[in-house]
Amino acid sequence: MRMLLIHSDYLEYEVKDKALKSPEPISEEQKKGRLEEVLAVFMSVEKADETNPEEVVEKAVAEIKDVASQVKADRIFVYPFAHLSSELAKPDVALKVLQRIEERLREEGFEVKRAPFGYYKAFRLSCKGHPLAELSRTIVPSG
Numbered sequence: 001m002r003m004l005l006i007h008s009d010y011l012e013y014e015v016k017d018k019a020l021k022s023p024e025p026i027s028e029e030q031k032k033g034r035l036e037e038v039l040a041v042f043m044s045v046e047k048a049d050e051t052n053p054e055e056v057v058e059k060a061v062a063e064i065k066d067v068a069s070q071v072k073a074d075r076i077f078v079y080p081f082a083h084l085s086s087e088l089a090k091p092d093v094a095l096k097v098l099q100r101i102e103e104r105l106r107e108e109g110f111e112v113k114r115a116p117f118g119y120y121k122a123f124r125l126s127c128k129g130h131p132l133a134e135l136s137r138t139i140v141p142s143g
C-alpha cells in the first residue's frame with residue numbers, strides 16, 4: 001500500500017467518467033464531495049497487500065492516526081488513487097481494503113469521507129504547506 005498524505009484547507013472532487021467497467025455503485029449525492037480542514041490520504045492498494053489485507057488495513061489506520069495527531073486533523077479524506085504504484089491490487093480487493101480503512105477510521109472517532117472508487121474524478125486540493133503537510137508512507141504485510 002502506498003499513501004500520500006496532504007494536510008489541506010479543503011479537498012473537493014466531482015465524479016466524471018467510469019475508469020473501470022464496473023465501478024463502485026454510488027448515489028447522486030456521492031458524485032460530488034468536499035471536506036474542509038482535512039487530512040487527504042491518496043492510496044494505492046498494491047498486489048502484495050492481497051496476501052494479508054486485514055494487516056494492511058490496521059497498519060494504514062495506525063499510520064493515518066499518527067499523522068493526523070501530529071498535524072491535529074480530525075477529518076480524513078480516503079481517496080482511491082491508482083498512480084502511486086506500478087503493482088496495483090485487483091480492484092475488488094482494493095475497494096474492500098479502502099472501505100475497511102474508512103470504517104476503522106470512523107471507529108477511531110474521525111469524521112471520514114471516501115471518494116468513489118473506479119471513476120475518473122476532477123478534484124481541487126489546497127495544501128497547507130507547513131513542514132508536515134506533505135508526507136508519504138509505504139505499508140507492506142509482514143507475511
Ligand SMILES: Nc1ncnc2c1ncn2[C@@H]1O[C@H](COS(=O)(=O)NC(=O)[C@@H](N)CO)[C@@H](O)[C@H]1O
Binds near residue numbers: 020044082088
Ligand atoms: N489498486 C487500486 N488502488 C486504488 N485505487 C484503485 C486500484 N485499482 C483501481 N482503483 C480505482 O479504479 C480507478 C481505475 O483504476 S486504474 O488502475 O487507474 N484503471 C484501470 O484499472 C482500468 N482503466 C484498466 O486499466 C482508479 O482511479 C481508482 O479509483
